Amino acid sequence: MPKLNEYLGGIVSEIASARKMADMQTVQIAKEYAQDDLLKHFSIPRMKVGTVDLTIPFATAGNSTPMIFRDFMYDEMIKVAKTDYDPSDIKSDQSLKAFIIDLEVYYNDAIKKVRDENTTTITDSQIQYFEIIPQYMREFCQSLPNFRWKQTNPEFFQQSISKRVIGEARKVIEKTEDYEIIVEASKLMELDVKCLIYAKMSVSEAGMEWSRYEDINGNIIETLIPE
Incomplete structure (x- = not known):
């Protein structure tokens, strides 16, 4: 919906x-x-x-219920990459999903830092806690043999991942509701x-x-x- x-x-x-x-x-x-x-x-x-x-x-x-990191990250990657990413390459796809699970540690750590600072919103300075995630995601995807990068611009890819990460983090920190x-x-x-x-x-x-x-x-x- x-x-x-x-x-x-x-x-x-x-x-x-x-x-x-x-x-x-x-x-x-x-x-x-x-x-x-x-x-x-x-x-x-x-x-x-x-x-x-x-x-x-x-x-x-x-x-809508906030998605867990591994789900929304893979969802956003598929959405941005579109036809450039081939999920039928099972080995590469599983490698990507395993990498995303590893990235979840950085996301949880960033969420904890924001909560420890006891702010009701994610400030501009706190956004930097999450910046390493889209950067690592882009670098890993560029190493995948099933990602062709023909229609997907790497800079746009990283920006889209960053926007999704911050958006999902705001739902957790700021308790924002996203009505369907x-x-x-x-x-x-x-x-x-x-x-x-x-x-x-x-x-x-x-x-x-x-x-x-x-x-x-x-x-x-x-x-x-x-x-």
Whole structure:
């Protein structure tokens, strides 16, 4: 089940993708107009998103239980690596899982350090307690024969692992709750209407366009500015 921020973010992302598809079609139409002796004198039709008003029904499914280190670490690695990692290589996969279990010592030690300092949140200085984990994870994965690194950037991989580690650690230290929601129509229809929550959201377009100018030194500068 998705989380509310993921679900709403996905809807906005799909609207942006729809606008992109419309712009690509506009480019194709512009080429056709340019090749026609009459149409080339007409304005090119182009769709713009005004304001999209959405009413989204959902229901809460409770908060997700914090995962243990070895589970969320492997889960995040698979999620980031995608097709670059081949779990069917049993020997290498078992080697990775064993390494993750060894890394759990560093995670537990970092959690203990934060708790010993008696803070209610993980501070910026305390984040460094966890930094060795994504670094070691990246280095080990780069040594695996079943990790190809064709579409996965090592820096992005390490950053994603670090973000997940800190996020899971915050759930433990800060007792944050991460609620999942029910959005499937078939499941919502089975619930009492009193259990439903309606999110009203308006999405408006704020486009950007490239601007090109010359600075005082004669250098050509390109930058994005609001339309």
